[in-house]
Structures are given as structure tokens and as C-alpha cells.
Amino acid sequence: MKADIGNALDGALGLDRAALDDLDERVADAHERIAGGRRESEHGYAALSLPETCDPEPIRRAAAGFDPETVLTVGIGGSALGAATVTDALDSPVDARYLDNVDPAWVRDLVADLDLSETVVNVVSRSGTTAETLANFLVVREAMESAGVDWTERTVVTTGPEGNLRSMAETHDLPALDVPDGVPGRFSALSTVGLFAAAVAGHDLDELLAGAASEAGKLSGSLYDSPGYAYGAVSYALGERGAAVNAMMPYAESLERFAEWYAQLWAESLGKDGRGQTPARALGATDQHSQLQLYRAGPADKLVTLVRPLESPDTGIPETDLSGLEYLGGSTLGDLLDAEFRATEASLAAAGRENVRLEIDRVDERGLGELLYAMEAACVVYGELADVSTFTQPAVEWGKKAARGLLGGGEFEEAEAVRGKRRLEVE
Incomplete structure (x- = not known):
């Protein structure tokens, strides 16, 4: 370049x-x-070592058992954008789609547009607890079951060592890719997080x-x-x-x-x-x-x-x-x-x-x-x-806590701040 x-x-x-x-x-x-x-694999800096530390073989193995019409990535932010950047840029016989928002009408229409029997789903969350990702995956899983598709045969998980997704993968013997240590999601395009969809689509991971x-x-x-x-x-x-x-x-x-x-x-x-x-x-x-x-x-x-x-x-x-x-x-x-x-x-x-x-x-x-x-x-x-803390995102985390509190997922002071919104409405 x-x-x-x-x-x-x-x-x-x-x-x-x-x-x-x-x-x-x-x-x-x-x-x-x-x-x-980079030498010490410190959090964040480890992302700049991915060209050497990312092993494409597990990604290729996870993708090898599928020959779908569509690969559907369920994630949000860095758990989807890197993969989308690669697959959108490159020609492919496989249609790569992304559920990276929770707008209900859009999610409903996207899922309804898929032949779920010819779709492989990659659900991506480091924590395994990301609300938007898990909610969308539950919608997709229910749609597969309603269509008579065995979701366990068409789902690959990309996640950390603990959390709901890891437990689900172990319970149902799902293929599971490990999120790399020390790599924030927005820096993870050149890792298991960003490369599974590209592998399913037949792109050259070695060249990337x-x-x-x-x-x-x-x-x-x-x-x-x-x-x-x-x-x-x-x-x-x-x-x-x-x-x-x-x-x-x-x-x-x-x-x-x-x-x-x-x-x-x-x-x-x-x-x-x-x-x-x-x-x-x-x-x-x-x-x-x-x-x-x-x-x-x-x-x-x-x-x-x-x-x-x-x-x-x-x-x-x-x-x-x-x-x-x-x-x-x-x-x-x-x-x-x-x-x-x-x-x-x-x-x-x-x-x-x-x-x-x-x-x-x-x-x-x-x-x-x-x-x-x-x-x-x-x-x-x-x-x-x-001199900023490049690899943190405290403002993002604040919003996550506020939303979780509003949905009854725990007691968070951030949710109280939402409830206290000042109003000056004009109709």
C-alpha cells in the first residue's frame, strides 16, 4: 500500500x-x-501481531464441512464489520449476510429472505453474552427450528473461553473458534472473528x-x-x-x-x-x-x-x-x-x-x-x-449497562440515568 x-x-x-x-x-x-x-502480547497491541499469530487452519477446518448458498454472521460492531468488509469487497459465489442490528422489521425480513436449509450461521461474541447478538441468534435458531432445519448442524460459534456461547457449543457439540486473546473486536478483522465468512466464501486467507x-x-x-x-x-x-x-x-x-x-x-x-x-x-x-x-x-x-x-x-x-x-x-x-x-x-x-x-x-x-x-x-x-487509551471503550460500556438495566438484566445506575431523561416535547 x-x-x-x-x-x-x-x-x-x-x-x-x-x-x-x-x-x-x-x-x-x-x-x-x-x-x-507486540512483543509482550499486551492487550490491544497484540492485534498488530495477527499476521503472524493468526493460524488460518482452524478457520478453514470449521468452514470445510459446509457448502451453503449463504453464510450468515450474527454479531455486532467489530464482531461483524471486519468480516463484512472482506466479503463485501471480494467476489464470491456464496452470499454473505450480516445480522448486526436489532431493528425488528429488518431482522424479520432478512431472516425470512433466507433458505435456512442452505445457510450456515456464525454467531460471534467474545463474552458470549452480548445482548443484541444473543437475541438475534435466538430469533434465527427459532426460525430454523420452525423450518425443520437442525440448527446444531448449521451453526458455528466464535467466542471466548467462557460465557453462554461457549456453554452452548459444548452442550451441542458445535464447531467453535476461539477469539484471540488481547485483541479488541474492532481490531479483529484479521483473525477468527473476521475470517470465517471469508473462508466459507472460498477466499484466500493466506493472501489476506x-x-x-x-x-x-x-x-x-x-x-x-x-x-x-x-x-x-x-x-x-x-x-x-x-x-x-x-x-x-x-x-x-x-x-x-x-x-x-x-x-x-x-x-x-x-x-x-x-x-x-x-x-x-x-x-x-x-x-x-x-x-x-x-x-x-x-x-x-x-x-x-x-x-x-x-x-x-x-x-x-x-x-x-x-x-x-x-x-x-x-x-x-x-x-x-x-x-x-x-x-x-x-x-x-x-x-x-x-x-x-x-x-x-x-x-x-x-x-x-x-x-x-x-x-x-x-x-x-x-x-x-x-496519549489516549486506544483499546478501551468506556462510553460504549456505559450504554450497554444502561440497556441491560432497562431490560431487567441487573441493577445498573446507568439505567436510572436513562429513566431520568429531561423532556421538552413539541408536537
Whole structure:
């Protein structure tokens, strides 16, 4: 993967090369802390060792007994988004679906749309007690039973060493994959959590991990040697100068879910102690016709991240005699998308609005491995530079306790705060 940070310099927020060179000294210190955390397999830092520590064989064995039409992942947040990013990006004969919300109408319609006799279910929760995941799984299990499908023959569990899911797997002799120690869910795409659906869909897990390993090998004491560190350091430096928003804008329809994965990674990891950036999700070229207006002419408080593959399948544009459109004939949709990409980049730069270009060779297993790993490394180095607790999520845990208390799952003061909501209603 390559990161071009040239357009992040000398813009409206005032980051210049001298300041970036000064920051590079702090990146060297951050790298030492990260490298030490990886060596000791410390919580969170262990995620950056997954290219070496993740063994794909158990994942392949768990997937080998199935030849389904659909693989349905039941999880939420990091328990689903990594897998969805990979399967959405890659062509596959298997339909990969995700139950990652508890909107009742949506869940009902999704489950009703499946041939459950041709579906393999992967239920994913480290604790084995995640309310949304367990509730959705119970709905799916009941639907299987009602359809005369033996759910125990079509369910794989991915979970920690204890909890309801582990007990269920042992009771019913279900295939069970272990969630890796020390890896928060949002950093788990390149592990058992994120790779089962890809394995069922026939994707090359070795190439995914090899792509990640190639980026891991670039981590060093300088941001100028590592695309991941370069992106993380520049994002941090601009954030400190007022870039409160980071707009992730891939120029590939297949990477739209990647932007969603990135948003969770960036927000949950870095939104601490009044620090961090708000991730915005955009899609090139679609959102050039809407969001670009704000990014170029609105408040100078954003970094725009442009992502693209250098190679992709292409489609020719037919010749036309329509007045004013003759220039399109004989070119390709790829040519048009490339022109749109470069025009957006130049438009932002001309207005002094900071942007970064990230490029992979192709949207394939290796390219995705590179991209996912580089963004995780970027997030970790940002957290080190900002001195935030990158691998915790206390605000998320507060909401979980509040919801559980409201449902009668225990006594939690957070639930009382919900009940005490201030109201000022207008009808």
C-alpha cells in the first residue's frame, strides 16, 4: 500500500514539512512502545501481531464441512464489520449476510429472505453474552427450528473461553473458534472473528494475512517508512490543528463497507478525553455530487482520505452522437472514475483543504490485508501520539449497562440515568 501525504501539507490548517519532521521523533518513541506491546502480547497491541499469530487452519477446518448458498454472521460492531468488509469487497459465489442490528422489521425480513436449509450461521461474541447478538441468534435458531432445519448442524460459534456461547457449543457439540486473546473486536478483522465468512466464501486467507504481514514489515521508527504510521501521524497532527472530522472516501463501490469499518475503528479507539476525530463516510464518485461541497467550501476542519485501487475491471463507454457527450465515447468508466478521483483531490488542494491519498494495487485478498492492517497501525500510532487509551471503550460500556438495566438484566445506575431523561416535547 502507498500513502501520499503531500496534500496534507501547507493547507488551511498549517501543517508543514518542518512540523512533520519534528513529529517524526515522537513517532520513533511511539513505535518503541508499540513494538514492546507486540512483543509482550499486551492487550490491544497484540492485534498488530495477527499476521503472524493468526493460524488460518482452524478457520478453514470449521468452514470445510459446509457448502451453503449463504453464510450468515450474527454479531455486532467489530464482531461483524471486519468480516463484512472482506466479503463485501471480494467476489464470491456464496452470499454473505450480516445480522448486526436489532431493528425488528429488518431482522424479520432478512431472516425470512433466507433458505435456512442452505445457510450456515456464525454467531460471534467474545463474552458470549452480548445482548443484541444473543437475541438475534435466538430469533434465527427459532426460525430454523420452525423450518425443520437442525440448527446444531448449521451453526458455528466464535467466542471466548467462557460465557453462554461457549456453554452452548459444548452442550451441542458445535464447531467453535476461539477469539484471540488481547485483541479488541474492532481490531479483529484479521483473525477468527473476521475470517470465517471469508473462508466459507472460498477466499484466500493466506493472501489476506500475507498482505497484512507486508504492512507489518514496514513499521519502523519513522513515519516516512510506513504508510500506516504516515497516515496516523498526519491525521493526528491535523487533528491537533483543528481537523475534527476525517472523511473516508474510497473510490471503489466494493470498499463502501470498509469506510464503515474504519468509522468504528477510528471513533471507538480515539474518541477519548476530548480528543479524536469524527469519522465521516463518503463514496467516490457518488458523494462528489453532495459532500464535496462541504469539504471544499465549508469549515476548514476536515481531513479527506481518498482511497483507490490502481487496477480494477473496466467497462467501455459506447460511442455517442449526443451533442456535448462525444468526448465520453471510446473511453471507459475506469477512465471517468480516475478523472473524478484526481479532480476531487485537486479541487480540495486548490482550496487549501487537506487530503491524503491511499492506494492499493487491487481490491483482492492481498490488497485488503494491506489496507486493513495499515489503518489499524495508523489508529494505534495516533492513539500513542494523542496519549489516549486506544483499546478501551468506556462510553460504549456505559450504554450497554444502561440497556441491560432497562431490560431487567441487573441493577445498573446507568439505567436510572436513562429513566431520568429531561423532556421538552413539541408536537
